[in-house]
Amino acid sequence: MDISNLFITYEDTGSPFSTEDFLSKLFPNPWDALAVFLAFVILLVVVFYVAYKPVKKLIHDRKQYVESNLRDSEASKAQSQKLLRDAEEDVLESKKEALKIVEDAKTTANIEKEKILESAKIERKQIIDEAKVEIDREIENSKDEIHEEIVSVAMDASKKLLSREVNSKDNAKLVDDFISNLESSEK
Numbered sequence: 001m002d003i004s005n006l007f008i009t010y011e012d013t014g015s016p017f018s019t020e021d022f023l024s025k026l027f028p029n030p031w032d033a034l035a036v037f038l039a040f041v042i043l044l045v046v047v048f049y050v051a052y053k054p055v056k057k058l059i060h061d062r063k064q065y066v067e068s069n070l071r072d073s074e075a076s077k078a079q080s081q082k083l084l085r086d087a088e089e090d091v092l093e094s095k096k097e098a099l100k101i102v103e104d105a106k107t108t109a110n111i112e113k114e115k116i117l118e119s120a121k122i123e124r125k126q127i128i129d130e131a132k133v134e135i136d137r138e139i140e141n142s143k144d145e146i147h148e149e150i151v152s153v154a155m156d157a158s159k160k161l162l163s164r165e166v167n168s169k170d171n172a173k174l175v176d177d178f179i180s181n182l183e184s185s186e187k
Contacts (some may be wrong), residue, residue, distance in 0.1 A: 150182075151175045 154175055 147175075147179060150178060154178055
């Protein structure tokens, strides 16, 4: 066996590829390369105007939109924080005002309480004074009634004892003596 027969060359097989074909495929024709290059450049220009510019504009618009929203949200946040601080200040001021109102109400209530107590004391004193006057008047009335009763009883007793008529002068003297003795015995 001969080893030289084992190697088949492109020329022996009758294949359409030859060494020249292989080199021509590896290094293309300059006019073909130029045409492919021009087609590539035209494709790049078309893609640039058809896809890149609109996408770039869309990205730019989206960036502007996001930045605008960020600015707006920061402004809204600052405004809401200011409103929150104002609301907290209003709440504190309202609490202070409520405490002041409560303190004023307590003070007013204490003043009214003192007035009512003073009025009650004055009224109580007046009632006690009126009661004392009424008691004194009743005592005097009772004394007068008792005096009259005693005079009547004394007159009846003296009539029976003396069996005679006592004149008004004697009667008055007897009654006064009797009352004087009663008053001195009470004391």
